[in-house]
Amino acid sequence: MDVGPRLAVDIGGTFTDLVLALPDRWLSAKVLTTPEAPERGVLDGTSAILAQAGVAAGDLALVIHGTTLATNALIERKGAKTALVTTAGFRDTLEIAHEHRFEQYDLYMERPEPLVPRPWRYEVPERIAADGAVLLPMDETAVVRIGARLRAEGFGAVAVSFLHAYRNDVHERRAREILSRFIVPELISISSEVCPEIREYERTSTTVANAYVLPLMEGYLRRLQDGLGTMGCAAPLLLMMSSGGITTVETARRFPIRLVESGPAGGAMLAQVLAAANGIDRALAFDMGGTTAKITLIDDQQPQRARQFEIARVARFVKGSGIPVRIPVIDMVEIGAGGGSIVRVDGLGRIAVGPDSAGSRPGPVSYGRGGSLPTVTDADLVLGWIDPARFAGGQITLDAVAAARVVADSVASPLGMELGRAALGITELVTETMASAARIHALENGKETAGRTMIAFGGAAPLHAARLAQKLGIDRVLVPVGAGVGSAHGFLSAPIGYEVVRTRLMALDAFDAALVHALFAAMRAEAEQVVRLGSPEAALHEVRTAYMRYRGQGHEIAVPLPAGPYTADMLYDAFTTTYQALYGRTIPNLAVEVLTWTLALAEMRRLPACLPDVPPAPPPPPAARRRLIDPCTGATVEAEVHDRAVLSAGARVVGPAVIVEAETSTLVPTGFRAGPNAAGHILIERIAR
């Protein structure tokens, strides 16, 4: 559809990745992220990649951007001075949370500080009941008094969250109207718009987080647009969302919370396209960068989706230790396992990897930027898996001697192991951690990892993919073209889309077909309004989901619904089919209810057709040979080194071997062979025994 050059920019924790797609080719670049002013890295990188391609900024047809800025503001507590206006008697909801300790054995556990401290939470006498009836009309004079104080005290943003507002928003809307006399209305977020979903803590938390990052994102998006404009770029700017869809700047400004985790979502979108192009029905996307690894399951070319996410966990990767937000997200398991993950020996003499990371500063010891603790990248270097001169496109020359020294001093000596074994122990344990997380994630969704095809991207993934695959019972790994900048590639294939949600508790034995029909019609209209901002004409694709449970259960399952009209029997059948798939059984004679309904609307997108097979071709002579320690046998071997650029389609390299390219290296262990397919993606296959 787009003819002109399109640019995708993904700001990650360590690197900012850029991909420029031209009609006949694409270019990629990696620059270090500039956390203090992220737009600078984006604009510098953009200038560089445009210059390299010989494309003028004015010729760009589209810029798609994903950023961790909102996430970072939440982690670093650098958002606006935010007030919460809530139902009288409930100002502590944000603080009491789930009344839960997320660490069973830790006597010194602390929950995250609420984004809004207690004195900034204002109470309004009002009350809506669970069925939407007004139990207590709103005290409007109280709202006026609060408005005056908010203005006097110079709040930068306001969140309004009343009990049961997902069911009846009349008080929230009226409160916003009144508060708008005192505060710019664009700075007021109301829960019935941001997250119209039951469960007061999550809804309030999401609304507060949205308000908290709103002024900051507004400023950033303006500076970025200005910067691109100054460069001469007049192309529309679209933003990547955590759901895997893209949206306009207008929507991003109202609901900036939907932009968190956009980078990983881009990776999942790339994997989706690759799964289609390569005829993969059951895929496992494995994205490993400098800080974390993410794993997503993709069945029938549809990535697994979810409706909740936790940001800024105080205990990294411990569920329940962060700020919950209920937004549409690509469901992925995130593990504190990246190239920069720090390695320690614990009190039991066990090698422990992560979850903390050395990031880009100071980074691994081998970066020579002041890092003093060993990391996974340092171990990779000791094992001979990385060419120190070619890491991250040659931007950083790695210090192999320093890496060996720190692995020896911090791991090998304390455990009485030789250097190579210690380094292999590090990669084995980090791979084992990722494998365990992947298996649990699959299990939680009633699925298996075995027998899937892995799609590996992100700077550190192609090195660790084959061994991880082996642990997960996976025999095929696809390392796509541009694997080192996978997420940014994914942005280019994401559709413009939007998802809306409504909570209406409905027992199937009291099913109201007309109400459900009206509900979906209203949701469609709301979603369409947003989607049409960015995509005025494209054909649209709608996905409806009901979150259902047996009465008495505390968790709902996502049940895909066909297009309406609906009957109670139809929903019951859809529920039991999904329940059976998840848990392997159903419970007869138990009542079923729907709690929440969602509708996702996106541009109709044709996924690529499956690529043809290519006939086998002889591999070229290796560009070099390198001694390395094989992850699957533990033996020191002489491996062939091949340059990815000169491997032709159909050529098969037999492991042990390394295939190198600018942004990453692919490790082919003993027992595997690998080579490019028709589209140039490397397919690593286990050699049948």
Added chain:
Amino acid sequence: MSAAPGEIEIQVLWNRLLAVVEEQAQTLVRTAFSTAAREAGDISAGVFDMQGRMLAQAVTGTPGHVNSMARSVRHFLDAFPPATLHDGDVLITNDPWKGTGHLFDLTVVTPIFLEGRAVALFACTTHVVDIGGLGVSAEGRQIYHEGLYIPPMHLARLGIMNEDLLAIVRANVREPVQVVGDIHALAACNETGGRRLRQMMREFDLADLDRIGEEIITRSRRAMGEAVGRLPRGSWSASMTIDGFEGPVTLAATLSLAGDRVLVDYTGTSGLSRYAINCPLCYTEAYTCFAVKAALAPWIPNNTGTLDAVVVTAPENTIVNAPHPAAVYARSVIGHMLPDVVFGCLDQALPLTVPAEGTSSLWNLSLLAGHGLTGTEGTGTRAFNVTTFHSGGAGARPRQDGLSATPFPSGVRAVPVEITEAITPLVIWRKELRAGSGGPGRQRGGLGQRMEIGHRDGAAFAIQARFERGIHPARGRDGGRPGATGRLSLLSGASLGLKGLQVIPAGDRLVVEMPGGGGYGDPLTRHPTAVARDVSYGLIDTAAAERDYGVVICADGLPDPDATARRRAALGQRP
């Protein structure tokens, strides 16, 4: 990898076993029916060698199963020696003394076979929705009142389910579909664990778990021994008196060291209750061991090596070692208090480590209306019955304030107000921190909550009360002061009792004021800025700042240094 496991393989295998039991537990959490299992993670799962030694246990929401489930496997092996077990056999019990302390907890054990040989046992426990008898009530006087009792027996033989047992279960419980569903879930989660274990053993070419089991247990035992070794030698006693059901209960413990083991003995503890708050010893052991481990070595995974480092004894016929046929349903009321007593001992050996006393026992609200209970039937009011999990304040820590409205030692989660209101006719008018309830101290105790609950239609409803810390508060430590006591009352003013069924008359509202945690350290040494912040946050008032902390707050909300110095001097503190 090679057949003889080297150092890396041992570490990988250990991690894999922990992941296997985590998968086993997750399977159970997601398929179980009872709220306790799903919302509170009131389940456990573990893998054992054929001698009955636990090699790995999932980290779940309840410490109450920590040792008890581990020990139950030995009871099973005594009754059904390994040689008598076959592939496809599954064992079950809910014996409170051989399982996890009350009839609601079903424990299921499955032997796992590889190449025709039994190589491991998987065990799991969950709290089911109902087990017959009196149901969710502490009013039982003997175990016979409390429901169906299943001695250790086969749930399946050679893969065929014991339908006779299932028929008896169906006929005895109020929710047969859900309870039998949970029994299937227990068996299935062991199968999941077993499948993963077999995959692991094939991948690493292991014929048995002897070597890896030995390594896990030896290393954990050694690490635990090192942690115990850091304690000074000696013996320390502590006691705590709580409200009890029919009268005060004293919980007394003496903690001493024998080599690299910690011994905890409960001699001096009160006798049995006539009501169902008695603990079988296995449950006492679980909470005792949890407390010792949390204080000394929280990072060592649970297995036989770690658990054996704590030896728990108590005279029979005390409330912490109740024999058959004592009623035990609400044994958590006592069990949740035991870590406070253990900490009372440990504080003398390890100053500045353990927290002050907290609310500890949960303030769960069991609310109901219906025929014969509230007398409102026939007025168009829906009958309902709902239990929500809630907590008061936890004790202050040596360097941190106590957590407000947070369970300890239990690991439950609360149910959202909006969900409760969607499924019952209740309206929760307030749910907020209870100002002034945290025990004063250099570190303040956690605050309790204040909840105000009414009926949507103004009808009568009732609460099934079994609340602690209504008379005897959570005490402070090291000069810290006690937290506020808890209270139940009507909005119209009258107090309600903290034990047994209490009725809220039509048109009135229930007010629940949950206790606060004890403070830590002399409140006169709390930083004046922290006191001023507590005042500005509305957690204490200015009168309390002056009275309890000796801090005088100016009109601008900041502490007045001179007045504070004078006030603190007058209250007996050096300026």
